[in-house]
Amino acid sequence: MKAWLRGFWAVFEKDIKLELRARYAINMLLLFALGALVVMAFAVGSTPLSARVQAALLWTVLLFAAAVGLGRAFISEEERGTMLLLQLNLRPGAVYAGKLLVNFALLLALNLVAVGAFAVLLRVQVAWPGLLALTLVLGSIGLAGATTLLSALIARAAGGRGALLPVLLFPVLVPLLLSAVEATRSALLVAEGWAAATDELLTLVGFGGAVITAAVLLFDYIWLD
Amino acid sequence: MAETADIVNLRRYRLIRNAVFVWLTLVVLGAFLLRIPRIHILEHTARNLYFHVPMWFTLMAAALVSAYHSLRYLQSGDPVRDLRAREAARVGIVFGLLGLATGIVWSRFTWYLGTSLWWNFDPKQSFVLIQLLIYGAYFVLRSAVEDPEKRGRVAAVYNLFAFVTMPFLLYVLPRQMESLHPGAEGNPAFSDITHPIMRLVFYPAVIGFIGLFWVLYTQRVRLALLERRLEMRKATMLEPES
Helix, strand or coil, rough: CCCHHHHHHHHHHHHHHHHHCCHHHHHHHHHHHHHHHHHHHHHHCCCCCCCCHHHHHHHHHHHHHHHHCCCCHHHHHHCCCHHHHHHCCCCCCHHHHHHHHHHHHHHHHHHHHHHHHHHHHHHCCCHHHHHHHHHHHHHHHHHHHHHHHHHHHHHHCCCCCCHHHHHHHHHHHHHHHHHHHHHHHHHHHCCCCCCHHHHHHHHHHHHHHHHHHHHHHHHHHHHHH | CCCHHHHHHHHHHHHHHHHHHHEEEEEEEHHCCCCCCCCCCCCCHHHHHHHHHHHHHHHHHHHHHHHHHHHHHHHHHHHHHHHHHHHHHHHHHHHHHHHHHHHHHHCCCCCCCCCCCCCCHHHHHHHHHHHHHHHHHHHHHHHCCCCHHHHHHHHHHHHHHHHHHHHHHHHHHHCCCCCCCCCCCCCCHHHHCCCCHHHHHHHHHHHHHHHHHHHHHHEEEEHHHHHHHHHHHHHHHHHCCC
């Protein structure tokens, strides 16, 4: 257990350090999300949008940004030729957990910036900030769980073919998207709030749990040759 | 190679195929000839129950068979398991498309009549679409990997991972959404439209279409096994004689 934790933390620390040095993934995530938001804001113009549409646009951007920016977690190991070292030294679960935490941290950073820009550009009023924050955190857990496993899958399979990750990711994420949009909508409306979003929040917790459990169980099969 | 003979029992296959033929013929005759109670809005379209709903059951059966063989592939590494998972998914797609088509047409000309709606985000309609997307992605992923052993493993992991997220679409979200399907608000509950005489056809139809799935699936598995054998024979023939 101790070795597992040490391995997990080592993977996390290494990736965060590399990320802070090059800032490739985070810049890509942020600029992709900002670019997409600007495109949406310009396309919409000054038309007032319903809370439902605002929530839908926000989550579409977050999902697309994650699919574009988080796919490199394992491909970079393959490119640097460090995959074998990880395979030899660490348990698969520790590698998965480390990468998952990195992706989760990146998503949280993305959320902070994207939601701010989103509120300004699309003139969003948030009635329940706490609910919005919890929705974003829970949504990001499920999103990171799925992206991490599937990015390992395509890195092992095809050495990172461009559009493969979104193709695999989007169908699996539909349940998450539906609940997250619904909960975000409740967070934007004064009349709704926590009571209206309970079901959606529970669904998000369940989805994140199911996805991560399944990913941990299945990761061994794609990690070890 | 005795592989095919071991895996497919031809006599059993022919027996079940003929039985399914006769059975489905009777089901179709019953579906169109038996008198059914007229319900407001539904009228004679209620007969679609015999075709549309069994497609849904069959798709779930196919998804289950496919996921089961993917799991066994990960455990055993037996290429036949991968082949079975692939063929179950392939036949499942056909039934999914049929279920979607019968559902869209049915709702368009009954409940949505006058609204010109073709699509209204019914949870089950959405589930079929997602399942089709997932199987589409499954085949895209398969075509992206050359090495058969690796392809099998990667595809099986994706298939199982997608299968785990299914209960949310099947059981969690429908409880939070409005639906045209039985039990939801404003719709005839299952027990209302299933007058005893309709059950007489409906349950056999479910069995019949799952039987049809079995026939098509085993047929495709046999074909795939033969193709594999042919390829292996070609490979050995091309090898220089030592």
